[in-house]
């Protein structure tokens with residue numbers, strides 16, 4: 388695999404949850420490629436579908452979820468492999484750092500034992516080697532005293548240390564893809580910077596899908612950014628292009644809501660997937676929306692080199 392090869396290709400992904408009110412579509416026809424060795428940040432407001440998309444990749448969604456489309460990992464569709472095959476891929480090839488880290492470590496197992504057990508589950512190492520590998524991973528996760536951390540129970544660790552331990556756990560079998568869901572949420576600025584630094588190193592030999600609300604974090608570590616709104620990707624492109632010259636009014640709104648850029652919130656709120664506006668899903672909140680936006684649903688189209696936007700404004704350009 389060379390750096391630009393598509394390691395993971397998501398095609399036409401639709402994810403629906405049956406509820407008493409109807410089918411909640413958390414992901415609607417998402418196309419997204421994660422290249423070998425890149426960090427792709429997935430941005431968007433609460434409820435836009437980031438976590439659901441991330442969890443669909445290693446097939447961690449509840450069994451009654453309706454999923455359509457393809458998730459090609461090294462060319463193989465993960466949605467059609469058997470659960471047994473998937474168990475070999477999960478953790479070993481595609482690992483996850485879940486949202487709400489504090490609850491993700493097993494409270495009754497010492498940190499080192501959890502990591503060693505994860506290693507033994509997938510790799511053919513005996514206990515002594517797995518213990519040594521666990522220590523190595525804790526050190527790689529920049530834990531200052533790996534030996535005593537390995538012996539500690541999770542509740543003894545600070546939030547930042549728990550996050551590092553989880554990252555070490557996720558890296559137990561050197562996966563080629565790491566999906567990290569809000570790994571810096573709730574951390575103080577210094578710890579956040581350290582964890583972001585850690586991601587900078589992690590990504591040297593693997594791809595990272597970095598799910599976050601935090602635009603600064605995305606700017607620090609990602610090479611590309613995808614922005615989700617109401618289950619769709621509305622903008623995608625190189626981090627510099629998207630964050631300095633955002634093409635979609637929603638991305639512009641997200642940036643304008645940052646404290647350093649004037650803290651102008653986007654008016655209104657995101658629609659429920661059960662009551663989506665016809666036409667462009669962002670149109671009721673968009674200051675640029677015209678009549679056509681209320682009727683016509685835009686596709687994601689390329690508007691500059693590698694930059695894509697789902698907005699009718701770009702439709703007539705060049706045609």
Ligand SMILES: Nc1ncnc2c1ncn2[C@@H]1O[C@H](COP(=O)(O)OP(=O)(O)OP(=O)(O)O)[C@@H](O)[C@H]1O
Pocket residue numbers: 404406411412413431432433434435436437438439440449600660
């Ligand atoms: N098990 C479920 N059953 C029904 N609806 C669900 C389920 N899980 C998620 N959803 C819905 O899917 C949508 C996307 O949720 P998701 O958790 O992916 O959002 P998110 O972008 O990760 O938000 P946040 O930034 O708050 O973490 C939401 O509308 C949510 O209510």
Ligand code: NI
Pocket residue numbers: 437438439486568
């Ligand atoms: Ni989430």
